[in-house]
Amino acid sequence: SESFAPPVNVAVNGDFVQSEEPQPPRIIPLPASVKRLEGQFSVNAQTVIVATEDALPIAQYIQSQFGPATGYRFPIVSNQTADNAIALILDDKTYAKEAYQLTVTEQGVQIKASTAVGLFWGVQSLRQLFGSDIELNAPVNKHAWPLPAVDIQDQPAFSYRGMHLDVSRTFFPVSFIKQYIDLLAMHKLNYFHWHLTDDQGWRIEIKKYPRLTEVGAWRDETVVGHTYDRDGLYDGQKLGGFYSQAEIRDIVAYAQQRQVTIIPEVDVPGHASAILKAYPEYGCVSKEFSVQKNFGVFPEVLCPTEKTFSFLDDVFSEVVALFPSPYIHVGGDEVKTEQWQSCADCSAIMAEKGLKDYLALQGYFISRVEASINKMGRKIIGWDEILEGNVAPSATITSWRGIEGAIHAAKEGHDAIMAPGSHLYFDHYQSRSIDEPLAIHGLTPIRETYSFEVIPEQLQNTDAAKRILGAQGHLWTEYVRSPAKAEYMVLPRMSALAEVVWTDVSKRSWEDFSKRLPALMERFSTKGLNVAKSTYVVNA
Ligand code: TNX
Structure with missing residues (x-):
């Protein structure tokens, strides 16, 4: 349907279309701050990953996620000034526990965080800057993988997202x-x-x-x-x-x-x-x-x-x-x-x-x-x-019969x-x-x-x-x-949940979410998952 048409200059299926007004990329859950910058960076066969010892598992995860579709090896190097790189930078103090900053410039990609978990969430945002064909399990025949230049600063609204x-x-x-x-x-x-x-x-x-x-x-x-x-x-x-x-x-x-x-x-x-x-x-x-x-x-x-x-x-x-x-x-x-x-x-x-x-x-x-x-x-x-049996305050409550259980529990400590x-x-x-x-x-x-x-x-x-x-x-x-x-039942409602728990409530908008959602649904389909199209049913 027309209202779900993708903005013109977002990477879809790996095709990155430039227009005069750069549009923000469509990421779910919506990051705390997304700035679209001029230009783009292309990942290619020479792209390396920069990582120190502590970031090595994240670097290997990147290889496992982006290697199959691109066919690239993504060698891991420790030289922080390497060109044509996805650089993972762990810095002790600057960021909150799960926070990260992801910047793409014409020179390369940088993910900064103070913890491995922060870096990992940064990689998930990076995934959504690629077209959905990055999700394929066999090499796609093309010579480069463009990413829009962006500066993303992000951290979750809630610590429990389940x-x-x-x-x-x-x-x-x-x-x-x-x-x-x-x-x-x-x-x-x-x-x-x-x-x-x-x-x-x-x-x-x-x-x-x-x-x-x-x-x-x-x-x-x-x-x-x-x-x-x-x-x-x-x-x-x-x-x-x-x-x-x-x-x-x-x-x-x-x-x-x-x-x-x-x-x-x-x-x-x-x-x-x-x-x-x-x-x-x-x-x-x-x-x-x-x-x-x-x-x-x-x-x-x-x-x-x-x-x-x-x-x-x-x-x-x-x-x-x-x-x-x-x-x-x-x-x-x-x-x-x-x-x-x-x-x-x-x-x-x-x-x-x-x-x-x-x-x-x-x-x-x-x-x-x-x-x-x-x-x-x-x-x-x-x-x-x-709660009805007067359980000790040290117990955490999953409130399923409405929200009252949680309200009551929280008030009781x-x-x-x-x-x-x-x-x-x-x-x-x-x-x-x-x-x-x-x-x-x-x-x-x-x-x-x-x-x-x-x-x-x-x-x-x-x-x-x-x-x-x-x-x-x-x-x-x-x-x-x-x-x-099971895939049909959770996709894409899980995507809505993700935004409910990750994105600050003041930044959430159904209208904006529903414009970003089709790209993510296409990503799931590309992965071979069975996605419900129910969201497109009128008067759902
Ligand atoms: C209630 S939710 C249950 C489950 C059922 C579910 C079906 C809960 C704690 N108990 O045993 O599977 O309803 O919706």
């Missing part, structure tokens, strides 16, 4: 998890909340409890006759799978190279069907458990006994050994209490600890898990339900992450088009996501506002049966 992925309802292969992490990095998102366990499957190998994955990672029967969008890998197969500890270490290292921290989630005490199928002794009732096949909230809950806490101690110590994240997510959402109500052990524990109701018992459960994880030197995050379903759940429909594939829980067009304000009015100009660390987008996968569909 995306979540549910791998329980649908298991995704390691290759897709890495691709997802690449997408986070491209968007300057720095936390990956990995939802590893749920009623529909346990996905992380725990050496001490092999049945969690031998039994808990596999659904009881082949799912047939469902109305799911079934373009997936699993048709006619037993639905399931898990990540070995070796695979997880590999994924964690991959994320670290991309400045992404992975926060693993092991959801307790509810959403426990898969655990109880494997180890029924940690439940309160005796029944035939099963790894669930359907969407829903189930009564299966862990029993708050010492035996369970010592099992969880063991599980979390293996989790902590795999993930260097300062945070471990313990879930805590949608806990059903029927099984506690019919359990004699529970009544005894409640009497002994003076817990007056089941909400208090839920609080007790989380506080035991928190104490154990704190002892391992980590902090917990939980869904906003954990908790750190909080904005995650309201209304704006940040990407399992929702993205337009009213009858061509949209099956989705759930309503309509969240990209414009709705874009309109989200991380600091709500109620907290503006208060100290509590500082407790809101940032925001996170989510992909629950009950109705997302394949990597292609």
Whole structure:
């Protein structure tokens, strides 16, 4: 459509068209300051990367990202005055933690920052100065890669910029998890909340409890006759799978190279069907458990006994050994209490600890898990339900049932992450088009996501506002049966989220964003990703 036509002098498909009035490049998320300068610089077969020891991983990342399409080697040199260079300059003092400055002049490219993470985000902006063909995996036959001359100064508005992925309802292969992490990095998102366990499957190998994955990672029967969008890998197969500890270490290292921290989630005490199928002794009732096949909230809950806490101690110590994240997510959402109500052990524990109701018992459960994880030197995050059980202020809250959880949490001295379903759940429909594939829980067009304000009015100009660390987008996968569909659901809503958390609210404009977006969507398509065109649907 006409309003999405690219400005005339921006690099598209590697063609850089000059006009009299240089236009700013189209970068998402929008940087704090972008100045378009006269002229351009062309990367060619002789271009080198200047890097000192500390910047070497970033230099190698540049080689891996821009090498395949250009076919150039990008040799790394230490001579700071080299010509025809992409120079990475680490300077201790000048820049805030994640800030960078990217300048392109006719002489070359310079990225300056005070940390490797700052340099890394600078490289992501540099990526978007190239045409989208830089994303191709095989050499493109052309002799130079033009970049518009610019001076960009940039830093994020929020320190927590996250995306979540549910791998329980649908298991995704390691290759897709890495691709997802690449997408986070491209968007300057720095936390990956990995939802590893749920009623529909346990996905992380725990050496001490092999049945969690031998039994808990596999659904009881082949799912047939469902109305799911079934373009997936699993048709006619037993639905399931898990990540070995070796695979997880590999994924964690991959994320670290991309400045992404992975926060693993092991959801307790509810959403426990898969655990109880494997180890029924940690439940309160005796029944035939099963790894669930359907969407829903189930009564299966862990029993708050010492035996369970010592099992969880063991599980979390293996989790902590795999993930260097300062945070471990313990879930805590949608806990059903029927099984506690019919359990004699529970009544005894409640009497002994003076817990007056089941909400208090839920609080007790989380506080035991928190104490154990704190002892391992980590902090917990939980869904906003954990607030109802009076959890300690040291716990961080993911506020999914609207923003009230985060507001309440921040006022009570908790750190909080904005995650309201209304704006940040990407399992929702993205337009009213009858061509949209099956989705759930309503309509969240990209414009709705874009309109989200991380600091709500109620907290503006208060100290509590500082407790809101940032925001996170989510992909629950009950109705997302394949990597292609997952891509469709997050692209490009993830791009809107990136701007919500990175760009200062005073600089955000839907109109401007929607002009920059098509170039990024084309970049994803060039990468072979399945991008939703829903943003172009009129009256979305
Ligand atoms: C609620 S959000 C859940 C998930 C579902 C999701 C579907 C949350 C903490 N719990 O178990 O997958 O809704 O949108």
